[in-house]
Amino acid sequence: MLMLSLQAVQNVTEDDDLSYYQVAGIHGYPYVPWQEDPGFVPANPNRGYCTHSSAIFTTWHRPYLVLLEQLLCDKARSIAEEFQGSDAGRWQAAAEEVRIPYWDWSSTTTQSRIPAVVKQASISVTAPSGQATIANPLFSYKFQSPQLAESGFGTQTVRGSSDDELNSSYESRKQATLNLFTDSAYNQFSNDLESIHNTVHVQVGGDMVFVPRSAFDPIFFLHHANVDRLTAMYQATHPGLTLTPRTRSPTFALGGAGPDDLSTPLYPFRHPDRRQWTSNDVSAAESIFTYGYSYPDVPQGLSTQERQSFTTQKVNELYAPQAASPALARFFTGDGSGIPETPTARLEWSANVQVRSSEAVGSHRIRFMLGNAQSDADVAGVAAIFANPNTPLSTPNDLINASIPLTPALVRQNVGLSPDETVPVLRDQLNWVVERRTEDGTGFRPAELKSLVVSVVSNEADYPADRSQLPTKGAPVTYYEPTAGKVGGLQSGEAPTVGVKTANVNGTSPASTRMKKLRL
Template identity: 30%
Template sequence: MRNLWTLGSVIYAIVATIVTCTPVEHYDTLKSRQSSEGVVAGIAWRDENGNVPVRREVRDLKENYPDQWNLYLLGLAALEWSDQNDSLSYYSLAGIHGRPYRTWGNAPGLPHKLGTSGYCPHSNSLFLTWHRPYLALFEEELYKQVKYYADAAPPDQAGRYAAAANSFRMPYWDWARGENAGTVPDFFTTQMINVVHTNGFNETIWNPLYSFYFHPLTPSVFNDKARAHVCVDMQRAESTQWSRTNSTLRWPTSDAPDAVSNQAAMYKSYEQQRRGLHDHIDGAFRRNTMNEFANTVEEAHGWVHGVIGGGWDGTSAQGHMWPLEYSAFEPLFMLHHTNVDRLFAMYQSAHPDRYFSPENIGSNGNVFLEDGSTVDADTSLLPFRNPAGGFWTPNTIRDTRTFGYAYPETINSREQTGPSKSNIQFATLSNAQGINASIAQLYGVSTRSRLMITGPSAGLDTSATNFTDWNILASSSSPSTFVAQFSLAGDFSSDAVGDVGSWVRMMPSSHAPHSTPSIATTTRTSVQGKISLMSNLLDAISAGKLASWNAKDVVPFLTSALTWRVLDAQGKPLPSHTLRAFTFKVCSATATIPASLSAPIEYAEDDEHVRCYPDVTRGKAGGVA
């Protein structure tokens, strides 16, 4: 263990020197530019026309905006190596989300929850809105680091780098594009990475997107022994893994202190899950209320946490991205959540008349929300203070431009700061019609094209463009983390056919069933899930295992082939008696493919065109009786 600590100290000294040259002096010069404690103001810079810059897809940023890409790497690395005792360091900002369960910015918390819960709300309607000022706060601090490096440019390059820094905004990783967006970017998984300084000097630095290194790791703040209501197994897991792991890991080789990341496992997991993620986001955009949209996006979001972190499938140790308490320390966390914020902004633009309605959060409280309380669009989003006074609320964070940014799909055409040069197609209209066209093209094209190709051989009348859509409808009253994995048994030509997808609900460990005895069963909200079966049925048709997607063929096929298992936060199968909290059923609905590629597929939701088939799940744990 002593050797590990020595190695960590050596790495810290070397990397800090490589990245910042003089890290202490560098960070001290920024303190005069820090905002008041707890206040999130966003970035003030606008172009000459008063327009905000856009947050770009991270591959677009790397391929087509090299100055911003290099400033991003330098700035992120410097932020990661800033003094952990500073309230605006990478470590402290990550700690707002969960561990080490400390109050931040003098924001109040419920006395009986201090030290046992973080600020981030999960499985309630504040999930999307809370993360918007959180990301804006992180972006502010990252922007200061980027500006520092740009200001150090030689005189003949000063204008070039000032322009790059001013218009820089934090990038996102669009993990929801399915097979159209390729695999995990390779620059996420290389330990070292090349960077070009503003003076033209090329240097290889420790990749800030690869891992975050605790400097130092303080075991006591990541140890759960003080929480008597947490089960013994959880205590042991946290005291032997999280309190001894010197850097963030992905799909770690073990839970021992000397474990390393298995990056290949992350690649494989994403390749297996990306089609399901695509279908899930496609389904999210079809939800009729903002609350339903938020719930569906949060499900997909939890899926990505598992894809990056590992340990959710019961076959490997857990990486930092999987447990909510530690996930914000993972460098991909902000890229992931910035994409979630982008999807939120797109839904807002597509449906400007929809917003959050009041909701009882049941047992899904946190350090500032009492379990069983009701939240709405005026609920304070602690710990983020508004410069105008008080805390930000869902109503006051509606417009991303408030914090100084937009997305390629949501920025007005008159506000466009320059077209994207990436081969990934981005829309630039903010009106509802343009946004809906973007959503259809980005997240509906794959399903639509496969339906049109497979249709004639599977009973689809391509002149009428009607087909039968198939889904698993799921519900659960479980208050803790679970993963329901669905699969189709059988010999298919594609490995992807067997993996239907997952329904993921992520909750802090404090929400285990035994840890909330004061919450009456009546206050526990039932969460709903919807898992598309269409891609897998199309694969089965192509493999000759299914004649058509008509009920006469699909129902007996699914009755014999559809299986599932439900796992807990450690990837262990839940006992059969706990599955009484789950209900799974298979239903079909009539759907229509419009002639225009810019129009989304239309799905019927009335009772006349929706039918459920209890025989498919009858007799299976959680199946409809």
């Protein structure tokens, strides 16, 4: 039923404001008003409505998903009415359950690979007329207007050769996903989640690489359903924590005046009474139930405290490192009684990235490797800049920050996690390569980012044996040795990231039910 309803939405003529083309176009191209009041004047006519590098990044995308989900449900109900016979009731019930599925790119099941059903050009479905093979609406969107092909869009959306690229940074991405839940401020969580989100966009390739075109690829909505899911999980595990005002990043509808806060309108989305959506509408985990859906990790029918405990256990179950074998247990410390059955603490190592988005024309990736490895299998982690293809993404929030976990790569190479063992290895083997996506989004070419600063930090992380408690991380400690003398690396004597301690001279740190969405 999902395939039939998505196909029906994609078949709506592109001049209809409820067509797939126009809904996808809200995010960026073609830079036109969507259901605005008469007299509306764009604040920035060469940008989309989407919010990036913004306090409202996570909250804006929630009503965006709700909009498409409403259209899918409406089409599903209409299609269900066409089924006849004894199964008609079953199809009508199925229509009520149609939701956008999420792609968990940090799960052990996919290990960041694109789900198989999304990669099939055609797919078999049960239609009202019987069994049929149709063009898979999750595989691509076919543009109806020939003018788009002439403007560089092509006749349909495309992707790069993504699976090996995505899988190469799976372990680092999984650790980064867990780290989201150690953030004690919502804005930091949002920034860190957007960083992971950016890397997935750039690694999927094709149209997903370009901000103005990315939402036309159907995988965009599966990707953002997972962003929304992780947001709901964070809201459930941190009840009452909401975004705080931050300098505005201008959009099609929002000018540069004033900060973005809980009351900033989430243009162009409106309630039935024409009130603008704001982040106040979507700042609690329970808000998703209001709009007709839930996630397996954020169930309805529980108290706030019960949901907090349930979701926390899911976070640990899905993303926390395990110490089930002696080979892995050596990287953790326990209670002194031998190999711990569950991890309790270890030193986490990361490469912190700072770069100015205004320097980047087009989307870039920064690949971190241990040694001179050239294959995807030996990548330690990836950071990315998700940008416009022809002009720099200049915003008041110009400085992009990302933290790339290195611990999984160190463990994979059997490197101990104490500073005495880790620092020399990172000094001798850590390197990074900056590359820009090609104009068609399917390849990479060497690039340079002069504003790039890479630093290496460690955090003392505690993983409670009680899985109803979230992991915690201590203050970061910066080490100069791994980056000194390397292009783009933090050099000895330079100021580390604000709030980060520096290592002692010997290299050691100081003492210290609605319908549930389905996973693809």
